[in-house]
Amino acid sequence: MAALTLHPVRTAEPADEDQLAELDRSTWSMLHAVLPRPTPPYDPFFGEWHPPEDFLVVDAETEGGAARIAGYLRLVPPTPLASNAHVRQIRGLAVATWARGAGVGRTLVRAAFAEARRQGANRITLRVLGHNDPARALYASEGFAVEGVLPGEFFLNGRYVDDVCMGRSLGPA
Structure with a gap:
């Protein structure tokens, strides 16, 4: 793998939609997906429940290459409840195949x-x-620590797979 230069993490912008949609489709795997593989016609990546501001992205460039999105993470409140407003939830993380092993996910x-x-x-x-x-x-x-397991919550590729709930403190807000 060529050395990558990671740019600072930023919030996604509407103009990132095509790159993010392609990244999402190209990294689809039964290792992490509970929905079937996307097929055309594709749904928009951004939408009412998935606005750009929910996504953190990191751009990277290889030697002599132009910067492109190497990965994204979706961060949202887990519920709309005021009593739960002190929590954020990661609801998606994808790293481009060409950028794996370079610390993008971390x-x-x-x-x-x-x-x-x-x-x-x-x-x-x-x-x-x-x-x-x-x-x-x-x-x-x-x-992150395992805080709960929903045994056999999903049936994927002919077998039952656990849904593991993990969390961690961020310290005082």
């Missing part, structure tokens, strides 16, 4: 901590499929 997770704190959160949660060992290892290495 960079996005750490940026999510900072953004969640900026939004006033003191806790962050996520759900990950039980068989997604690489993602679970990343989250554990960044301080």
Whole structure:
């Protein structure tokens, strides 16, 4: 893999839609997806429930190359309830195949901590499929702990897969 230069994490913009949609489709895998593989005609990437401001993106450039989106993370309140406003939830993380192993996922997770704190959160949660060992290892290495398991919650590719709930404190908001 060529060396990558990562740019600072930023909030997605409407102009990122095509790149993000392609990244999302190209990284689809039964390792993390509970919905079927997307097929044409594709739904828009951004929408009422998925606005650009919910997405953190990191651009990268290879030697001599132009910058392009290497990964994204979607960070949202888990519910619209005031009693839950101190929590943010990661609801999607994707890293381009060409950018894997360069720290893109870790960079996005750490940026999510900072953004969640900026939004006033003191806790962050996520759900990950039980068989997604690489993602679970990343989250554990960044301080997430398993807080619950929904055994056999999904039936994927002929087998039952656990839904693992993970979370961590961000300290005082």
